[in-house]
Amino acid sequence: MQECNIELTRQVQGGGFWDFLKFDSGTTNGAREDGNALGAGCGTAKSDAYVPDMLFGIDVSQACFQHDQSYSTCGFSRLTADTNLSNNILKDCNAQGGNALTCNVIAGVYSVSVSLFGASAFKQAQAQSCN
Amino acid sequence: MQREQQVHRWHTYRKRFESLVFGLGLLFSSGCSTEYFVDKGHVDGVGGIAFEIKPPYLNEKKAFNLRGESLSPADLQKISEAMPFIAAFTNAQLGNGISPALLPVSEPKVRSIREIQKLNADTFLSVKTIQNWQITAQQIEFNIDYFYTGQDGQFVYYRDNYVFKSNKQKWVFEKHATAEPEGVLACEKNSSGWRVCVPLKRAKEN
Numbered sequence: 001m002q003e004c005n006i007e008l009t010r011q012v013q014g015g016g017f018w019d020f021l022k023f024d025s026g027t028t029n030g031a032r033e034d035g036n037a038l039g040a041g042c043g044t045a046k047s048d049a050y051v052p053d054m055l056f057g058i059d060v061s062q063a064c065f066q067h068d069q070s071y072s073t074c075g076f077s078r079l080t081a082d083t084n085l086s087n088n089i090l091k092d093c094n095a096q097g098g099n100a101l102t103c104n105v106i107a108g109v110y111s112v113s114v115s116l117f118g119a120s121a122f123k124q125a126q127a128q129s130c131n
Numbered sequence: 132m133q134r135e136q137q138v139h140r141w142h143t144y145r146k147r148f149e150s151l152v153f154g155l156g157l158l159f160s161s162g163c164s165t166e167y168f169v170d171k172g173h174v175d176g177v178g179g180i181a182f183e184i185k186p187p188y189l190n191e192k193k194a195f196n197l198r199g200e201s202l203s204p205a206d207l208q209k210i211s212e213a214m215p216f217i218a219a220f221t222n223a224q225l226g227n228g229i230s231p232a233l234l235p236v237s238e239p240k241v242r243s244i245r246e247i248q249k250l251n252a253d254t255f256l257s258v259k260t261i262q263n264w265q266i267t268a269q270q271i272e273f274n275i276d277y278f279y280t281g282q283d284g285q286f287v288y289y290r291d292n293y294v295f296k297s298n299k300q301k302w303v304f305e306k307h308a309t310a311e312p313e314g315v316l317a318c319e320k321n322s323s324g325w326r327v328c329v330p331l332k333r334a335k336e337n
Contacts, residue, residue, distance in 0.1 A: 021144040035199025044170035091284040128186040
């Protein structure tokens with residue numbers, strides 16, 4: 001009798017395709033699943049449940065968290081922080097097996113988002129860290 | 132059966148996608164509060180204990196992993212009191228954007244990741260999580276997982292352990308829990324797609 005494990009099931013069902021459809025904020029019932037406080041990933045404490053930490057099955061939470069920490073470092077350049085975010089997502093996405101199109105789309109979405117909406121967050125974070 | 136499972140999964144993912152579209156719509160709508168983009172901090176209640184996740188060191192405080200572990204209210208209360216001191220210590224360990232010469236004179240017995248991993252001043256060091264809490268009457272032991280972008284552009288994860296003791300209503304670094312740090316971590320995606328990290332030494336043993 002053949003044993004059926006999760007990995008075998010994923011191979012049969014094509015886990016790659018299903019992974020591609022994964023969008024997840026990493027929160028459940030108002031708390032982060034990784035145990036950290038809200039906002040320790042993509043989005044703020046208020047928006048954590050709406051901003052995905054996983055897009056197309058790619059975990060981008062670390063790139064986001066590093067971006068937040070760059071903003072919160074006194075004197076850090078916003079342009080450098082935003083460029084690093086894009087580069088980190090691209091590299092981390094490739095390392096997780098994402099294809100070039102997927103990785104560029106994800107990096108593009110987050111780059112545009114921080115360009116459009118990051119100014120007030122950067123200003124606030126700099127004021128907090130430089131005082 | 133397999134077909135039913137596929138249909139169920141499809142519905143689950145469709146729901147998530149709809150939530151995402153709704154969420155992004157809400158986020159980008161003109162009536163959206165700036166608090167959705169600007170984090171001013173919040174008070175987090177864990178096991179009935181209030182944690183001030185507020186500046187200074189907001190991101191270091193966010194990295195406290197308090198829910199993934201079995202901690203009693205008394206343990207959580209101790210961590211809550213120690214949080215500002217541990218967050219400040221973590222920030223000093225990161226040493227970002229400041230010339231090392233300008234850093235406050237730290238305890239010589241604290242291991243420096245920048246020295247051990249030979250990171251130059253331009254390398255941005257981040258905190259991933261602060262976890263594996265072990266609380267006794269007098270001390271708090273924990274790990275800090277750090278990460279930085281390595282030379283090949285990939286994230287490198289690194290873990291070290293710390294023991295803090297209470298001293299005149301302050302919590303201060305006492306010693307490292309072990310003579311050697313756990314060091315570089317090996318990270319893999321779990322079945323849900325999230326990254327899970329274990330020390331490289333342990334990963335090689337398994």
